[in-house]
Amino acid sequence: MESQFSSALLEGAVTEISRLPGIGRKTALRLALHLLRRDEREAVALGQAIIDLRKGIRYCSVCHNISETGRCAICSSPSRDHGMVCVVENVRDVMSLEATGQFSGLYHVLGGLISPIDGIGPDMLEIGSLVERVSSGAVREVILALSATMEGDTTSFYISRRLNQFDGLVLTRLARGMSVGNEIEYTDELTLGRSLVERVPYEQA
Amino acid sequence: MESQFSSALLEGAVTEISRLPGIGRKTALRLALHLLRRDEREAVALGQAIIDLRKGIRYCSVCHNISETGRCAICSSPSRDHGMVCVVENVRDVMSLEATGQFSGLYHVLGGLISPIDGIGPDMLEIGSLVERVSSGAVREVILALSATMEGDTTSFYISRRLNQFDGLVLTRLARGMSVGNEIEYTDELTLGRSLVERVPYEQA
Numbered sequence: 001m002e003s004q005f006s007s008a009l010l011e012g013a014v015t016e017i018s019r020l021p022g023i024g025r026k027t028a029l030r031l032a033l034h035l036l037r038r039d040e041r042e043a044v045a046l047g048q049a050i051i052d053l054r055k056g057i058r059y060c061s062v063c064h065n066i067s068e069t070g071r072c073a074i075c076s077s078p079s080r081d082h083g084m085v086c087v088v089e090n091v092r093d094v095m096s097l098e099a100t101g102q103f104s105g106l107y108h109v110l111g112g113l114i115s116p117i118d119g120i121g122p123d124m125l126e127i128g129s130l131v132e133r134v135s136s137g138a139v140r141e142v143i144l145a146l147s148a149t150m151e152g153d154t155t156s157f158y159i160s161r162r163l164n165q166f167d168g169l170v171l172t173r174l175a176r177g178m179s180v181g182n183e184i185e186y187t188d189e190l191t192l193g194r195s196l197v198e199r200v201p202y203e204q205a
Numbered sequence: 206m207e208s209q210f211s212s213a214l215l216e217g218a219v220t221e222i223s224r225l226p227g228i229g230r231k232t233a234l235r236l237a238l239h240l241l242r243r244d245e246r247e248a249v250a251l252g253q254a255i256i257d258l259r260k261g262i263r264y265c266s267v268c269h270n271i272s273e274t275g276r277c278a279i280c281s282s283p284s285r286d287h288g289m290v291c292v293v294e295n296v297r298d299v300m301s302l303e304a305t306g307q308f309s310g311l312y313h314v315l316g317g318l319i320s321p322i323d324g325i326g327p328d329m330l331e332i333g334s335l336v337e338r339v340s341s342g343a344v345r346e347v348i349l350a351l352s353a354t355m356e357g358d359t360t361s362f363y364i365s366r367r368l369n370q371f372d373g374l375v376l377t378r379l380a381r382g383m384s385v386g387n388e389i390e391y392t393d394e395l396t397l398g399r400s401l402v403e404r405v406p407y408e409q410a
Contacts, residue, residue: 005300006278007271013258016251020236027227033297034226035259036271043259046221047252053218054240054248066212066241073211092238095210 062133064109064126066091074106081105083140087130087159089113089147097145105143108133113151114158122158131162134169141170148176267338269314269331271296279311286310288345292335292364294318294352302350310348313338318356319363327363336367339374346375353381 005011010032018028035043059065060072063085067073074080074094084105088094094107110125133139142163146152160171177195178187187195210216215237223233240248264270265277268290272278279285279299289310293299299312315330338344347368351357365376382400383392392400 005271007262007273009254009258009261009273010271013254016254019247019251021239022232029297029300031225032255032258033295035255036262036296040259042224044256046224047254047256047259049214049218049221050240050252050255051249053214053237054245054252056214057212057241066210066215068212068214090238091241092234095234 059109063107064111064129065094065107079104082138084143085130085133085139085141086143086145088145089152089155093145105141110146110155113146113149114155115151122155125155127159127162130159134163134166139169141172144171144173146173148174264314268312269316269334270299270312284309287343289348290335290338290344290346291348291350293350294357294360298350310346313347315351315360318351318354319360320356327360330360332364332367335364339368339371344374346377349376349378351378353379 005014010029013032013035014025014028017023017031018025020028023031035046056068058067058069060067060075061070062075063072065072065074069076081104084103085108086097086103086105087108087110088097089110089112091109094109097103097107108126108130110127110130112120112125114120114122114125130142134142142159144156144159146156156173163169163171175198176191177198178184178191184192210219215234218237218240219230219233222228222236223230225233228236240251261273263272263274265272265280266275267280268277270277270279274281286309289308290313291302291308291310292313292315293302294315294317296314299314302308302312313331313335315332315335317325317330319325319327319330335347339347347364349361349364351361361378368374368376380403381396382403383389383396389397
C-alpha cells in the first residue's frame with residue numbers, strides 16, 4: 001500500500017500512527033482519513049495533546065507514579081497509610097488498584113518486571129529505590145501486587161530476597177483464586193487449585 | 206476511570222485519543238502509556254504528523270482526491286485515459302481501485318454517499334462538479350464504483366438520473382458476484398443470485 005498514497009503528509013501520518021501497538025497500516029489509514037473529515041481543531045488538539053503528554057509528563061520522586069509535581073498526590077496525602085507500600089509493575093496497575101477502593105496505602109511503581117527473555121534485569125527497574133524506601137524504617141508492610149505470571153513471580157521472588165534483611169517488615173502478596181462472579185465449572189484448574197490452597201475462614205454475612 | 210488519572214496531561218491525551226473511531230478510553234490509556242515509554246522523538250513525530258496532515262492536506266481541484274498540488278498526479282498524468290471517470294465514495298476507495306492495477310482512467314471522489322438517515326443529501330457531495338466534468342465533453346464513460354449498499358445504490362441511481370442528459374455517454378457500474386477464491390457453499394444467496402444474473406461468456410484460458 002506504501003506507494004499508493006497520493007500525499008506525503010498522509011504517508012507520514014499513516015507511518016507514525018501505525019507505530020502504535022496493535023495498529024496496522026490499514027487501521028492507521030482509516031484513522032488518518034477520519035481526522036481529515038473532522039474539524040481541523042480536533043486533529044490539532046489530538047496532535048498537540050500527544051506532544052504535550054510526552055514533553056510535559058513527570059514522575060513522582062518517591063513512588064515513580066505519573067505526577068505533575070515532584071511528589072504525587074497519593075504520596076503527599078496525609079490521609080493515606082504511609083506504612084504500607086504496594087509494589088506494582090506500572091502506572092496502569094496503580095489506576096486499577098485505586099479503582100478497587102480497597103487500598104489506602106502508598107505505591108511503588110517498578111516500571112516493568114524482570115524478564116531475561118526481553119533483556120530486562122533487576123537493575124533496570126525501580127527495585128533499588130524500593131529497598132531504600134523500606135530502609136528508611138517508615139514502611140511496615142510491603143504488598144507485592146505483581147501479575148500471576150512467570151515474570152511477576154520472578155520479580156516478587158527477587159524483591160523478597162532483597163527485603164529479607166529488614167527484620168519486622170511484613171511482606172505479603174495478592175491472593176490468587178476464583179474471579180468474583182465466575183462459576184467453578186469455568187475456572188481453570190490451576191486457579192481452582194490455588195483458591196483451595198489459599199482458602200479463608202467462612203464468615204456469615 | 207476519569208478521575209483516577211494523576212495527571213491532567215495524561216487525562217487530556219486519553220480524552221483526545223479516545224475521540225478516534227473504534228478507540229475507547231481503555232485503549233486510549235494503553236496507547237498513551239505506550240507513548241510515555243517510548244522515545245520523546247517518536248511521540249512528538251506522531252503528534253506533529255497528525256497536525257501537519259490536517260493543516261497541510263489539499264484536494265485535487267478536478268477529482269477531489271487527496272493531493273498536495275492543485276491537480277493530483279492521476280489527473281495530471283498523460284498516460285491515463287481521460288475519457289473514463291470512475292466515481293467513488295472516498296479517498297480510500299481510490300487507493301483500493303488503484304491497488305487492483307485494472308484501471309487506467311481518472312477518478313471522481315464524491316466525499317460520501319447519499320444517506321437521508323444521516324442527513325447527507327446530494328448537495329453535500331461532489332455530484333454537481335461531476336456533472337460539470339461530464340458536460341465538458343471529454344468524458345466517454347462514467348463507471349459508478351459505489352458500495353453495494355442501500356446508500357451506494359441510491360447514490361448511483363441519483364447520479365444516473367443527473368447524467369441522463371448526456372447523449373452518447375456510457376454509464377456502467379461494478380459487477381456483482383462471487384468473491385474470487387470463495388466457494389459456492391459459502392457465498393450468500395443474494396450474491397450468488399446476482400452472479401447468476403450477471404453471468405459472462407466463458408473463455409478458455
